[in-house]
Every structure is written in C-alpha cells, then in structure tokens.
Amino acid sequence: MPKSTPSDLRKAALEYHEQGSPGKISVTPTKQLVTQRDLALAYSPGVAAVCEEIVADPASAFRYTSRGNLVGVVTNGTAVLGLGDIGALAAKPVMEGKAVLFKKFAGIDVFDLELNEPDPDRLVDTIAALEPTFGGINLEDIKAPDCFYVERRLRERMKIPVFHDDQHGTAIVVGAAIANGLEVVGKDIGKVKFVCSGAGAAALACLDLLVRMGLPVANIWVADIAGVVYRGRKELMDPAKECFAQETPHRSLDDIIADADVFLGLSAGGVLKKEMVAKMAPRPLIFALANPTPEIMPEEVKEVRDDAVIATGRSDYPN
Secondary structure, three states: OOOOOHHHHHHHHHHHHHOOOOOOOOOOOOOOOOOHHHHHHHOOOOHHHHHHHHHHOHHHHHHHOHHHHEEEEEEOOOOEOOOEOOOHHHHHHHHHHHHHHHHHHHOOEEEEEEOOOOOHHHHHHHHHOOOOOOOEEEEOOOOOOHHHHHHHHHHHHOOOOEEEHHHHHHHHHHHHHHHHHHHHHOOOOOOOOEEEEOOOHHHHHHHHHHHHOOOOHHHEEEEEOOEEOEOOOOOOOOHHHHOOOEOOOOOOHHHHOOOOOEEEEOOOOOOOOHHHHHOOOOOOEEEEOOOOOOOOOHHHHHHHOOOOEEEEOOOOOOO
C-alpha cells in the first residue's frame, strides 16, 4: 500500500471509523425475520422450547444458540497497544478491530467487552460470570503482571477456552518469524545474540517460547523502561522477568545492542536508534513491533544497513 504521512494516516483512520455506521462491527440475524410466524419462532412463544431443551441438556446450547461460534474479546484497557493505560472506553476501537479480524479471517463472531475494572480479582469474577454466553474468551491488553494472574485464574474456573492474545498470539507469530528469518540469514537459534526491548506480557511470552525452540537463556538480553534487566535489579522486577536477568554491568539498550543478531521490540516507539542498528551483527533480524509507532521505522534501518531483515507490527508495511 502507498506510504502515508502520520497526519494523513490519522485523518484517514478517523474518517474510516466515523463514516456510515460508526465503528467497525454490528449484530446481524442469522435467521429470517419476515413474517409473524418467524417472530413467533425466534422469540415468544417458540423460543421457550429451546430454553427447555437447554435445561434438559446444557450441551444443546451449542446446537441451538450461537455460543459455539461466539468469542468474548475482553479488556480493562490497562495496556493498550503501545499507548499504555488509556482506559476501557478508549480501548474499544482496538477490541472492535480484533472482532473484525476474527470474523473476516476465521468466520468467528465476537462481542467486545471493555470493563472498567482495574482489580484483577474482580476482573476475574466478572469475566467468569459471562461463561454461559461464550464459547471462548480472548483476553486483550491487560497490563503485566495482572494478565498472567487473570488468565491463570480464569483457566482454573472456566470450562471454555481462555486465550491471552498479547502473550500467546504474539509469541506464536514471533516464534514462526524468528525461525524463518534465521533460516533466511543462515544463523542458528542456539548461537545468536538476542536483544529484546520490552518485558511485558507479550515480550515474556515470546522469550519463553523461543527458549523452548532452542534459544539459550544465556544469549538473551532484555531491556525495559528501567533499563537492562540485570541480576540484583529491584526496580520494576517480577519473577517472570527475573528469569532473564543477566550478570552484567550494562544498564542501557545501547550498551547491549552491539553484535546482536536479533532485535525484538515489544516496547515503545523510537527506542532503537540508527546508531544502535549500525552496531548489530551482520545480517541482523530487526522486529520492531511496537504499535502504533515501531521502535525504529524500516526507512531508518535502511539508511544504515542494507543487510537487515525488517518487520513491524503495522499493516502498512510488507512484513
């Protein structure tokens, strides 16, 4: 697609969401509602027969209702894209966007649910109470470490699938991309130096999967908003992050990027500078996945490297 300036893209995105029926989703009946008889079947009195069947056999809800093809996309808006804690209401366009992806690419219907609930236990209670409505739950944009707790507790309580997209969806795609990218540049996952910017839910899930794929923990260097994750650091640490702490005097992303074979960005726009890219190993993989603004723009990488494999988390680049 043709490249647009940030101001052009912003204007076009606002117009896209406003035109016609505001937003991106609507509810459409799957049965005809043309005659009085249709209405009697869809609602009272005919619907009572369906209720009675479900009372007799709860599993028949998947036969007579949309539950089996209905996913709840749920957020509390505490970690939205790279925008941070913008609240539940401002997160709604993102959740509608995820609903569109489910429908367009998998034929799955979605209700997006934006909950004004920062407390993890109350959030769990609210989502768990919605189990009769859905065939599955897709958690989205809940801050770490709350997201780990919420997902674990919901999986313990609910009898339907619970999936945290920021962790597992991101990790699946990044794992595949890393494997393919390393094959393209002729490098072994067991020997590369791997630098990750960001240590939230998405980044930690990616690292966990990559370790299972053969990436040695000793080869992983992580930096976040407080700097390098090193042994003995007290600021903004948790057990999941501690697993990747290095014994090192280095304290900044600039300190650890030299000779890196892979850069994975799941942090904030602009944190990777051209001067840092120039210090990376030959044929580096640069996955700048922060949204909406990547850690570095592909054009900036190309100014200092002609051998890099580049990807972003945006839809307007040929990733």
